[in-house]
Amino acid sequence: MGEAQSALFPNYARYPFTFVKGEGSRLWDENGKEYLDLMCGLAVTNLGHAPKQVTERLKEQVDTLWHTSNLFHIPGQERLAQLLVENSCTDAVFFCNSGAEANEAAIKIARRYYQKVINQPERYEIITFNMSFHGRTLATLTATGQDKVKEGFSPLPEGFVYAPYNDADAVEKLITGKTCAIMLELVQGEGGVIPADPDFVKAVANLCERHGLLLILDEIQTGIGRTGKLFAYEHFGIEPDLVTLAKGLGSGMPIGALLGKEKLRTAFAAGSHGTTFGGNYLSTAAGLATLETMLQENVSERAAEMGSYIMSELKSRLAGNPLVETIRGLGMLIGIQLTGSGAELIKSIHEQGVLVVPAGPNVIRLAPSLLISKEDIDRGLDTICQTLAKAAAAAV
Structure with a gap:
């Protein structure tokens, strides 16, 4: 069906592929063509498509129970929450359906903690960063440090100020008596795959401690093994107050999570926040199977090794290629910064059966399965590097 005939809103600029099957690091379209997937549904299918452990757990749950609502205890929620806190620096978990919802919950609990627990209602502002991305709800797109996602949605809610990324001095100058938290991505994914400088991260953590602020880490894209650790904050020697998760947590099933320190537990008292579908039987079954597999098979360690290789x-x-400005990333979240637009290059790579995705107009982003084979990595790198080499030669 052509787009003009579609009953869908045209809010996605879709690629001209329709996939009907996935397994491991491969996808097949409706014509039977095979693709090597190096984007993983935007860093979601960390264990590959249809991983056996998750599939089996989902089938078992589908035959048992799908939904009761959060007015009742859901055993899978309890087990997944316990596993998350046992393997993080946090103590309590709230489950939702997406990364935007997880970040929305983080914003709400930060404000409520100061207004209801600390009794400092004047503290509601959150410092975020230029080129950050935190979601598409009104609050999370306002928290996002990119004007393009805000166009046409005014008036936006107040309570957010923006600092240059990797500039701790600029952050300190923005702290006032209104500030309650700093919200940070340890790798800016949508902003161009830009890792945070370790000294900057430690300085921000120190600012939070010195000024009594909450440190919120948006690990929607970096969490669950993507960077070579289960959580990206483990690379930096810090302990956040709040961590948000989503993409890799459910192997493609919709799930988000807000993890927080013990002191924040009373800020989300009964009735303060909720969701109908968040943490349902199916999503937590997928999350539990995903996380158990990650831990049992040391997937994070493999991601570190393969990420270094890539x-x-x-x-x-790509050394000496005039089209390439720099290559950066952490673990298996890698960006190739180009000197110009990457749109045509990405199109060419796709046509050769390898799927990559942009991060802004001039960055090619790689986010493959953390279990991808070395042979598949080499195949993908061959296609990418040869495409860039041909484009550079043609530009001479």
């Missing part, structure tokens, strides 16, 4: 190969093979 980075090394790209830097070696």
Whole structure:
């Protein structure tokens, strides 16, 4: 069906593919063509498509019970929450349906903590960062440091100020008596795959401690093994007050989570926040199977190893290519910064059966399955590097 005939709103600029099957690091379209998937549904299918452990757990749950609502205890929620806190620096979990909802919950609990627990109602502002991305709800798109996502949605809610990324001095200058939290991505994904400088992260954590602020880490894209640790904050030697998760947590099933320190527990008292579908039987079954597999099979460690290999190969093979400005990332979230637009290059790579995705107009983003084979990595790198080499030669 052509787009003009579609009953859908045209709010997605879709690629011209329709996939009907996925397995591991491969997808097949409706014509039977096979693709190597190096984007994983935007860093979602960390264990690959249809991982056996998750599939089996879902089938078992589908045959048992789907939904009761959060007015009742849901055993899968309790088990998944316990596993998350046992493997993080946090103590309590709230489940929702998406990353935007997780970040919305983080914004709400930060404000409520100061207004209802600390009794400082004047503190409601959150410092976020230029080029950040935190979601599409009104609050989370306002928290996002990119004007393009805000166009046409005014008036936006107040309570957010923006600092340059990797500039702790600029952050400190924005702290006032209204500030309650700093919200930070340890790798800016949508902003161009830009890792945070370790000294900057430690300085921000120190600012939060010194000024009595909450440190919120948006790990929607970096969490659940993507960066070579279960949580990206483990690379930086800090302990956040709040962590948000989504993408990799459910292997493609819709789930989000807000993890927080013990002191925040009373800020979300009964009736303060909720969701009909969040943490339902199916999503938590997928989340539990995903996280158990991650831990049992040491997937994070493999992601660190393969991520280093990809980075090394790209830097070696693209050295001297005039179209490439820099290569950066953390673990298996990697960006190739180009000197110009990447749209045509990405189109060419897709046509050769390898799926990558942009991060802004001039960055090619790689976010493959954390279990992708070395052979598949090499195949994907061959296609990417040869495409860039041909484009550079043609531009001479």
